[in-house]
Amino acid sequence: MLKVKINELKKGDVIAEHILNSEGQVLLAAGTSLTDKTIGLLKLWEIHEIRVREEKDTDDDIRLSLQFDEIVSKNSQLFDKIKKIADSDSPPVEELPTIFNKKSTQQYHDISDKFSKILFDLPQTKNIMPLTVMANIICHYAATTVGVLAYTLKREITPSMQENLANHSISVAIISAKIAKLLGHPEEVIHTIALGALLHDIGKIKLPETIFHKSDCQSAEEELQYQSHVQAGYDIIKSLGLPREANLILLQHHEYQDSSGFPLHLPAAKIHPYAQIVAFANFFDSLLHEKDTPPNFFAIRKKLTQEGATKFDTAIIDAFDHYLESFVFNVNVELNDGRTAEVVYNHPFYMSLVVRTANGEFIDLSKNKDLFIAKLVV
Known part of the structure; x- marks a missing residue:
């Protein structure tokens, strides 16, 4: 040097x-x-x-x-x-930058219960006013809540498809609104993005519960049936008078910049920027909950930047990853040797962390290769 x-x-x-x-x-x-x-x-x-x-x-x-x-x-x-x-x-x-507290957790549950009814009644009621109100609430959380990811990290997979669909949709809407704000979009744009994100998976109410997730598909036929939820969702919302961008979000939330998405395998230039935000948020939430075990938030962060590099706009990845850098500070974790610790520093270049254990020991995980974060403690 x-x-x-x-x-x-x-x-x-x-x-x-x-x-x-x-x-x-x-x-x-x-x-x-x-x-x-x-x-x-x-x-x-x-x-x-x-x-x-x-x-x-x-x-x-x-x-x-x-x-x-x-x-x-x-x-x-x-x-x-x-x-x-x-x-x-x-x-x-x-x-106090806490991300989990009793009051906010109860608020999330209340929102989820209300949204579940709104979502599943929509094909019959055709009433978008409650959706607009819900999008306003989501925008407020994204703008004012320090721990806006608390809902996403805390939510559990349940036996109820209806409950899981509502929870996932709210989670994707919160993340999407946060990213849109990080990218500097005005309030009306953030609202449209949140609205489209709330509805992005509504077509899944037409799917059998056995293939609710892509990972559930056992054959090419089931894979095609799963992909049909995009068209089914559009058929439900196309006559509701929603903003055109909200419709495009639903239609394109599985499209990726490398044309590996579906249903149309669109190239980057033909995917709407708002849909790209929601697709990324959907990818993040799906990674968090793809297994029954508690998510390893830090391993997922690496997947977002590595596997997502060909699928999503780098501006989206960079903005969200920068947010995660600040988010992980002061978060409690469990190391692979069973010790609990608190994150006190993030090496931006190496994407590695410094933690402080319960007995006050500082550990630089970039230098100790035998230790790693096993899970987030919530």
Whole structure:
């Protein structure tokens, strides 16, 4: 590694260690290739010199340059501050980034119960007003709730197809609305996206319970029957006077940019941007609940960026992954050796975490290959 003054940097130089601010937050990650813009940012931040990578440097050299002790020290102080707030008798709500609490969980259950009736009555009532109200509620949650993923992570698979369909639809709508907000869409667009997401799987009410999920299909014939839920859903909603974009969301929520989706195997250019958001949210929620065991949130995050790279717009992936980075801080987890711990730092470049165990030990999971997060503790 080589120390270089800011005025001597050039495009293409690779940062050898994280650029941190005074609070230990990462401004530019190790491994970043410098551009004119990032060099300008370094000057704006009044950083006078940095370490850049040399040709002889290995990945291990870069990994060791992450100033782990400094990061742990700063995050330890922040951890202790948050713990003090959490242990106080009346913690300030705005300062405690909890994602699970009794009140919000009950609110989610109330919404689910109401939406289930709305969804299954829609083919008969043709009344979209309750759906519009529900979309407004979803938009409000996406905009104001710190732990907007709480519902998605907490929801359980039940024997009831009706209940699972309602829960999944709400979950996808919440995630979609959050992504739309992260991407900077105005309120009316977020509302349309939430509306389309709430309805994206309504065609499944026409399917036999034996093939409610794609993974349930045992033959090519069942696979075709499963795929028919897209057309069945459109037949239900096409005369309701919904925005055109909401209809397209339903029709295209299984289409992927590499043309591997269905029913039309559309290329990227022909998939509506709103439908791409909902397709990604649907993919995320399905990954979380594809098995009966508790989801390994952190392994799923890797799947989103790796397997999703060819299927979804990179802007969607990047925006949501950046949100997940901040979301995992202060989350309780269980390690594969049975110990419980709390996430206190995320290595952005390596997608690896630093955790603090119940007895106060800090563990950098990027350096300890025998340890990994087994599950999220909720």
